[in-house]
Amino acid sequence: MALIDRYQICFQATAYAEKIGGIAMIGITLTADQICNAPIEVRRWIEHEVIAGLRMAPRDAASSPPRSTHPAVCSEDEIAAIFGQLRGMPVALSVLFEFRQPGIAFGNPPLKSSRLMDILHNAKLESIEQVMTGLDAINAALAELRGDPGARFCDFDNEGHCFLAIETQANVAKLWHDIVVRQEAAPTNRREPLLRTAG
Numbered sequence: 143m144a145l146i147d148r149y150q151i152c153f154q155a156t157a158y159a160e161k162i163g164g165i166a167m168i169g170i171t172l173t174a175d176q177i178c179n180a181p182i183e184v185r186r187w188i189e190h191e192v193i194a195g196l197r198m199a200p201r202d203a204a205s206s207p208p209r210s211t212h213p214a215v216c217s218e219d220e221i222a223a224i225f226g227q228l229r230g231m232p233v234a235l236s237v238l239f240e241f242r243q244p245g246i247a248f249g250n251p252p253l254k255s256s257r258l259m260d261i262l263h264n265a266k267l268e269s270i271e272q273v274m275t276g277l278d279a280i281n282a283a284l285a286e287l288r289g290d291p292g293a294r295f296c297d298f299d300n301e302g303h304c305f306l307a308i309e310t311q312a313n314v315a316k317l318w319h320d321i322v323v324r325q326e327a328a329p330t331n332r333r334e335p336l337l338r339t340a341g
Contacts, residue, residue, distance in 0.1 A: 233267065255304075
């Protein structure tokens with residue numbers, strides 16, 4: 143299966159060809175609009191195929207909660223410090239600020255769930271590898287900040303979802319809001335390019 147290339151995804155589908163007495167492989171190309179307008183079942187199947195093709199999850203993996211290590215609860219100051227460490231890394235900043243969006247929360251303690259494919263699409267990145275690079279940079283920044291190699295900003299399951307603490311999500315959203323307000327208050331010629339690279 144081909145990887146995402148400019149939001150066109152190529153899949154191989156199995157078709158039974160009775161005339162030739164065997165199984166024929168056909169190629170299908172779907173645009174981002176076609177995927178977005180497809181029924182939810184189709185979108186979930188596509189997501190599963192992409193994740194499996196990237197070897198991020200076994201093809202027969204069942205839905206599972208995040209691993210036993212829980213994501214850290216990051217304070218406002220820690221999110222601001224992570225932001226400072228990630229300056230000059232537009233991919234990581236784009237991924238960080240995708241977590242400003244509210245999402246589904248579940249579990250105890252409650253965690254916010256995000257789909258890697260949604261982050262890819264909303265952040266306008268080119269591949270899942272870029273999303274993972276951004277997440278790795280965020281996790282590394284938190285680990286360095288706390289002096290704890292085991293500290294995790296977010297965690298993952300086997301189905302291409304990531305999870306973070308509700309408090310962390312709220313503090314990312316607050317930092318984003320503060321930056322937007324500051325950018326809008328600044329003269330146009332003094333604005334930083336941040337908002338063009340993140341969100």
